[in-house]
Amino acid sequence: MKAAMITGIDRIELTTIPDPTPRPRDVVIQVVATGICGTDLHILEGEFAPSLPVVPGHEFAGRVVEIGADVTEVAVGDAVAVDPSLYCFECYYCQRGQANLCERWNAIGITEPGGAAEFARAPVGNCFKLPDGLDVATAALVEPLACAVRGFDVLPLKLGTNYLIYGAGTMGLMMMELAKRAGAIDVSVVDLNPARLETARLLGCTAAVTSSAEVERARGWDVVIDCTGVPAAIEDGLRQVGRGGTFLQFGVSGEHALASFEPFKVYNREITITGSMAILNSFERARDLFVAGAIRPDVMISESFALDEYADAVKQFRAGVGRKLIITPN
Template sequence: MRAALIEAPGKVTVTTVPDPAPGPREVVVDVAACGLCGTDLHILRGEFAPTLPVVPGHEFAGVVVEVGRDVTEVSAGDAVAVDPSLYCHECRSCRAGRGNLCDRWNAIGVSVPGGAAEFAVAPVANCVRLPDHVDVRDAALIEPLACAVRGYDVLSRSPLGANVLIYGSGTMGLMMLELAKRTGAASVDILDINPERLATARTLGVSRAAARADEFDRPEGWEFVVDATGNAAAIQDGLGRVAKGGTFLQFGVADYATTATIEPYRIYNQEITITGSMAVLHSFERATALFASGVLDPSVFISDRIPLEEYPRALDRFAAGRGRKIVVEP
C-alpha cells in the first residue's frame, strides 16, 4: 500500500509499505481522511526521534475492511473514527483512570504506523462507529474535538457567565471557541497574528478577535485563559491575563525547550490555577456524539483536502500556517 513515511528528522516521503494485517482484537481501516496536526510537525522535527521511521497520522477515520478473529463489535463495511491513544493499562496512571498520562504512552501515528496511508490497523476498542448521516471524510475532525472536550473537562468548574480568552485560532483554538460558546461563556475573545484565521473566528461568532490582547479593554483579566498555540510568547502573555481566581489552561503543544516565568506570590495571593490538558481521556465517544449533533461545521473547519501523494506539500502548507484544518484523503 502507499503511505507517508517520516524516515528521519526533516525527511518525509510517500512510499510503498507492506499491507497491514489485524491482530486478534484489531481491525484494518480503509482510511477515508487523515488530518494534519502540530504533533506531526514535532515528529518531523525529530522531537519523538526514537519512534522514527513512522507512518504519521493520528487524526483519521475510515471504513473497516478486515477484522481480527476475536472481533465482534464491528464488521467490514462499518464507518469508524479511531482514537489513536494506546495505553498499557498497568501503570499507576492507567490504574487511576488517567490513561493519557500512561508511563508507556503510545499512539497510532506517533509511535506506531498511523492513518497517513491507504490502510491502518487499530485496536477494536479504539474504534467508534459513526452514525449513517456523518460523512466519514469529515470525521477526521473527531480526534481533535475529543482533545478539546478533554480540555473542557479540565475546566469543568467553569461557572456560567465566565469570560474566556483563547490564544490561537487554528483548529484547536476554534474548537475551544465552539465549546466555550456552548458551555455558558459570557464572552469568548480570541488572539492570533494570522488575519485569515481571525476571519474564521469572526465567522464562528467570536466576541472579539485581535492580534494582541492589549487591543481589548479588560484590565481585570479573564476568568479562563486558554493557550492553543504552544508558543512561548503567547503562553507568557496569557499567564499575565488571568483574572483573580481564574484559570490558565495549557492546551497547545509546546516544544520541549519552551519555558515561561510565573509569579508565585500572585498565584498564591490571587488564587490562580495553572493546569494542562493532554490529548484524549474518556472523551472520544462524547466528541463523536457532539460531532454527529452538528457542533462543528466541517466546511468551515476543513480548508484543504489533499491526496496522499502530496503529503509532504500538505505538511509544508500546514507549517506555513496556511489554511485551517488540512486533511489528506488516501
C-alpha cells in the same frame, strides 16, 4: 499499500509497505481522511515520537475492511473514527484512571503506523462508529475535538464564564466552539494571523484580535487557554488571568521551551495553572458532539490533499495557510 513515512528530521517519503493485518481484537480501516496537526510538525522536528521512522496520522476516520477473529462490535463496511491512544492499562497512572499519562503511552500515528496510508490498523476498542449519512472524511476532526473535550474536563465549568483563547488554528477554534456550548458569556480569540481571526469571526466569537491589549478586562479573564504552544503567547496569557481564574496549557511547546510567570500573582490571585494532554475518556463524547453539529467541518477543513502530496500539505500547514488540512489516501 502506499504510505507517507517520516524517516528523519524534516524528511517525508512516500513508500510502499505491507498491508496491515489484524490481530484477534483489531480492525483494519481503509482510511478516508487523515488530518494534519501541530503534533505532526513536532514529530518532523524529531520531538514527541520516541523513534523514527513512523507513518504519521493520528487524526483519521475511514471504513472497516477487515476484522480480527474476535471482533464482534463492528462489521466490514462500518464507518469509524479512531481514537489513536494506546494505553498499557497496567502502569501506576493507568491504574489511577489517568491513562493519558500512561508510563508506556503509545499512539497510532506516533509510535505505531498511522492514517497517512491507504490502510491502518486499530484495536476495536479504539473505533467509534459513525452514523450513516455522515461525510466520513469530516470525521477526521473527531480526534482533535476529543483533545479539546479533554481540555474542558480539566477546566472549571460555570455558566457566564469569560474565555480568552490564544491561537485560532483548529484547536483554538474548537475550544471557542466548546466554550460557547459550555455557557460562555464572552469568548475572545488572539492570533497573529488575520486569516485565522477572520475564521474565528465567521464562526462567531466576541472579539478576534491580534493583541490581548485590544480586549483588556479590568478584572482579567476567568479562563485563558493557550492553543499556540508559543512562549510569548503563554507569558502574555498568564498575565491576563483574573483572580481565581484558570490558565490551561493546551498548546504543545518545544520540549525545552521556557516561559516565565509572576509567582506572586499566582499566589495572590489564587490562579490555577493546568495542562491537558491528548484524550482521556473523551472520544465518545467528541464523536457525539461532532454528530450533533458542535463544530462546522465545512469551515474547519480548508483543503484536502492526495497521499503523495503529504509533504506539500505539511509545508502549507507550517506556513499557516488554510485551517485543518486533510489527506485523503484512497
